[in-house]
Amino acid sequence: xxxxxxxxxxxxxxxxxxxxxxxxxxxxxxxxxxxxxxxxxxxxxxxxxxxxxxxxxxxxxxxxxxxxxxxxxxxxxxxxxxxxxxxxxxxxxxxxxxxxxxxxxxxxxxxxxxxxxxxxxxxxxxxxxxxxxxxxx
Amino acid sequence: xxxxxxxxxxxxxxxxxxxxxxxxxxxxxxxxxxxxxxxxxxxxxxxxxxxxxxxxxxxxxxxxxxxxxxxxxxxxxxxxxxxxxxxxxxxxxxxxxxxxxxxxxxxxxxxxxxxxxxxxxxxxxxxxxxxxxxxxxxxxxxxxxxxxxxxxxxxxxxxxxxxxxxxxxxxxxxxxxxxxxxxxxxxxxxxxxxxxxxxxxxxxxxxxxxxxxxxxxxxxxxxxxxxxxxxxxxxxxxxxxxxxxxxxxxxxxxxxxxxxxxxxxxxxxxxxxxxxxxxxxxxxxxxxxx
Numbered sequence: 001x002x003x004x005x006x007x008x009x010x011x012x013x014x015x016x017x018x019x020x021x022x023x024x025x026x027x028x029x030x031x032x033x034x035x036x037x038x039x040x041x042x043x044x045x046x047x048x049x050x051x052x053x054x055x056x057x058x059x060x061x062x063x064x065x066x067x068x069x070x071x072x073x074x075x076x077x078x079x080x081x082x083x084x085x086x087x088x089x090x091x092x093x094x095x096x097x098x099x100x101x102x103x104x105x106x107x108x109x110x111x112x113x114x115x116x117x118x119x120x121x122x123x124x125x126x127x128x129x130x131x132x133x134x135x136x137x
Numbered sequence: 138x139x140x141x142x143x144x145x146x147x148x149x150x151x152x153x154x155x156x157x158x159x160x161x162x163x164x165x166x167x168x169x170x171x172x173x174x175x176x177x178x179x180x181x182x183x184x185x186x187x188x189x190x191x192x193x194x195x196x197x198x199x200x201x202x203x204x205x206x207x208x209x210x211x212x213x214x215x216x217x218x219x220x221x222x223x224x225x226x227x228x229x230x231x232x233x234x235x236x237x238x239x240x241x242x243x244x245x246x247x248x249x250x251x252x253x254x255x256x257x258x259x260x261x262x263x264x265x266x267x268x269x270x271x272x273x274x275x276x277x278x279x280x281x282x283x284x285x286x287x288x289x290x291x292x293x294x295x296x297x298x299x300x301x302x303x304x305x306x307x308x309x310x311x312x313x314x315x316x317x318x319x320x321x322x323x324x325x326x327x328x329x330x331x332x333x334x335x336x337x338x339x340x341x342x343x344x345x346x347x348x349x350x351x352x353x354x355x356x357x358x359x360x361x362x363x364x365x366x367x368x369x370x371x372x373x374x375x376x377x378x379x380x381x382x383x384x385x386x387x388x389x390x391x392x393x394x395x396x397x398x399x400x401x402x403x404x405x406x407x408x409x410x411x412x413x414x415x416x417x418x419x420x421x422x423x424x425x426x427x
């Protein structure tokens with residue numbers, strides 16, 4: 001057995017035994033009803049609910065035909081969002097935002113699990129790479 | 138031959154360390170995100186952060202600032218804020234149900250396949266004990282001469298663990314969401330026995346699929362064992378016994394880390410807020426499952 005093979009085996013073993021800390025900030029509820037496809041929308045903040053059990057926003061998205069859809073998107077608890085850099089002042093009504101989210105599987109639904117919010121000036125409000133874990137049961 | 142020996146050594150190391158790793162992951166840590174701040178978010182100078190408001194980077198910094206590693210400690214002093222997420226019950230080791238237990242378990246089955254519509258948490262029922270062992274957003278021990286107080290961020294509530302020598306009530310006048318608890322020291326381990334639980338609470342939501350909760354009767358008894366193995370680490374174990382529901386005791390072992398810069402924050406389950414959330418987000422989930 002070469003040194004290289006021994007090293008590779010050691011790395012594989014350690015990765016298996018010590019997975020990165022993840023998946024421990026568990027959802028208040030199951031997220032199974034959200035799909036796996038990411039959707040990106042641009043819109044205007046109508047509501048910013050800085051509240052438990054989960055922070056959520058409502059934003060208005062106008063399509064090419066001029067029709068406006070109100071989306072509602074949830075995140076995690078207040079304290080989890082603080083750890084991720086969000087505060088009660090992160091968003092306000094009228095802010096123009098770009099939202100990356102996982103919409104509900106329900107056709108026609110305008111409900112989503114939010115992954116990333118960016119303001120018009122490029123400020124990243126939240127970029128939550130935990131979202132895939134949050135969706136797991 | 139050498140290859141086999143090396144493989145065997147790695148396999149043995151893996152097996153030996155796996156339980157500790159699982160225990161650690163059950164109660165501690167947050168994955169990083171690109172927007173996580175370097176510094177604690179606090180109300181202002183002198184104010185501390187909350188257990189869950191701290192990300193891994195901030196926690197590492199706090200551990201350094203408060204000299205957690207190698208810090209002197211009294212093993213009989215469990216004071217401090219511990220963990221940020223409870224110690225998830227060992228769902229790989231759920232005992233077989235009795236016929237009554239199976240019936241009660243099935244009765245908790247959600248009306249929809251995604252979110253558990255029967256979870257009392259949705260309407261702000263108290264989580265009760267031992268659900269608060271498994272889901273608490275961080276807890277704090279305060280040592281008093283006659284009792285140990287265990288405060289929980291979730292629900293912003295506490296329970297008394299009496300250490301004055303009294304016994305558990307044989308026939309408590311009123312079942313309680315948090316039961317009745319008495320504690321004693323066995324060497325450096327605080328052993329806490331509990332009984333007298335209100336059977337409306339769940340032991341925990343069933344995290345295997347979240348469509349049911351683990352039920353219990355008023356015959357449930359719990360035994361917790363807490364041992365401070367370093368200034369920064371608390372080993373915690375719970376054994377749940379309910380002969381009406383389970384065919385054997387159910388034990389979970391885990392550990393939580395001290396949060397040296399933490400203050401339990403206010404997490405009330407507010408009915409009006411939950412109602413708003415349920416109507417606007419949970420009801421949408423129900424629609425998507427019709």
